[in-house]
């Protein structure tokens with residue numbers, strides 16, 4: 209028990225927080241899964257800001273949390289309502305769901321955090337305000353044609369909504385990953401990020 213307490217304390221300030229954003233089907237999940245796999249399990253945790261929103265929605269509407277988190281059609285039925293509700297909460301406290309995700313995934317137990325679904329400038333702001341230089345930002349980019357091949361279809365009310373577009377005019381990212389299905393190019397970009405993490409961890 210005591211040992212757990214100590215390690216929690218040591219890791220209570222994360223060394224590195226990777227914030228990923230990108231358009232639908234750019235490959236955020238694909239890439240963050242690879243990065244998580246390559247980092248030692250005991251060092252990293254994956255956070256999804258959408259998880260506390262979907263968890264609340266599942267509980268209060270008698271729905272399946274896993275299906276809401278999945279890539280299938282199930283979540284689409286509830287998307288607009290979840291967005292509307294979460295926007296109301298965010299208006300009162302823009303960091304509410306970021307903080308809820310940190311708690312939900314017990315992120316403070318690990319030194320490296322990977323957040324796969326940053327959508328708003330206020331998400332960036334909250335992490336930077338709270339964790340400063342530990343925060344690194346990554347934009348995943350893929351050509352529209354490639355995203356279409358991966359199943360993306362432009363949907364009014366979704367692809368033109370703030371949730372998908374708020375970060376389009378942010379130009380400064382620590383890394384931009386081009387994910388057009390060129391495996392060796394992607395591998396090199398992932399290696400750059402892993403090397404940077406390694407350097408940070410050895411400081």
Ligand SMILES: Nc1ncnc2c1ncn2[C@@H]1O[C@H](COP(=O)(O)OP(=O)(O)OP(=O)(O)O)[C@@H](O)[C@H]1O
Nearest residue numbers: 230231232233234235236237238239358387389394
């Ligand atoms: N480099 C790649 N090589 C092969 N398949 C890929 C690659 N990148 C993404 N994919 C595939 O494309 C599909 C979409 O990728 P992914 O789910 O990671 O996108 P996303 O940005 O998380 O999408 P969304 O925002 O809609 O959740 C998935 O089936 C994924 O396996």
